[in-house]
Amino acid sequence: MRAPRLRPAGGRAAVAAVFALAGLLFATSALTSRGTDLRSETADLGALVAERSRLNEQRAARVGDLRAEVDELSRAAAPADRSLEDPLDDAALGTASGALAVTGPGVTVTLDDAPDDVRPAGANPDDLVVHQQDVEAVVNALWAGGAEAMSIMDQRVVSTSAVRCVGNVLVLQGRTYSPPYAVAAIGDPAALRAALEASAQVAVYRQYVAAYGLGWSVDAREGADGLVLPAFDGSTALAAARSAA
Known part of the structure; x- marks a missing residue:
C-alpha cells in the first residue's frame, strides 16, 4: 500500500479554514420550517411568518457567501490525487443529494x-x-x-x-x-x-x-x-x- 502523501503547511491551513467556514455555514443555515394544514388552521399568522421569512432570507444570503468561500478554499486545498476528492463531485451523487x-x-x-x-x-x-x-x-x-x-x-x-x-x-x-x-x-x-x-x-x-x-x-x-x-x-x-x- 502506498504511504499517504503529506500536505504542505499552506494546504493544511487552507483545509482548516474550509472546515471552520463549513461549520459556520451549517450553523448559520440551520432553519426549521413549521406549520399546520390549511384545512385546520385559520389563525392569522401573517406577521409572524413575514418576520421569519425576512430573517431566513438574510441567513440564506449569508449561507451563499459562506458557500462561495468554502468552494474557493476547497479548490485551493484540493489534493493532487483525485481519488481523495469530495465524493459530491460525482455527478450522480451530487444530483441525488441536491448538491448540484x-x-x-x-x-x-x-x-x-x-x-x-x-x-x-x-x-x-x-x-x-x-x-x-x-x-x-x-x-x-x-x-x-x-x-x-x-x-x-x-x-x-x-x-x-x-x-x-x-x-x-x-x-x-x-x-x-x-x-x-x-x-x-x-x-x-x-x-x-x-x-x-x-x-x-x-x-x-x-x-x-x-x-x-x-x-x-x-x-x-x-x-x-x-x-x-x-x-x-x-x-x-x-x-x-x-x-x-
Missing part, C-alpha cells in the same frame, strides 16, 4: 386556488384553496414515477425537505410562498405523467379541480435542456427526529 444543479427533461405541475369569483353552491372556504396534502400528493407521485430531482417553487427538494402550511401560505425551508405552486421534476415525462394519473391522492385533488375550479396543469419538457433545477442552498441538519413506531 441539474438539467434535463421532465414535467412541471402547477396547483392554484380557485378564482376569487368562484363560489359554487355548498362550497366552504377550505374547498377553494390548495392544501399541504395536495402538494405532498404531487411530490410523492412524481418520486414514485421515477423523478431524479425535484424542486418546489425556487427550492430544490432533498431528503430533509418538509412542506408546511401556515395560514394561507406554503412554508419550505423557512421561506414562504403564495399560490400558484409549481412542482418541477426531472425524469421521463411519460412515466411522470402516468404516475400522476395513477395516484389516488392526486385524484382527490383533481375532483376538487372539477367541482370547485382549483388550478391544475402539467407541462412536459422534452430534451436534455428541458428543465433547470437549482442546487439545494439550505441546511440538511435535523433539529429533532423520532421513531414512527
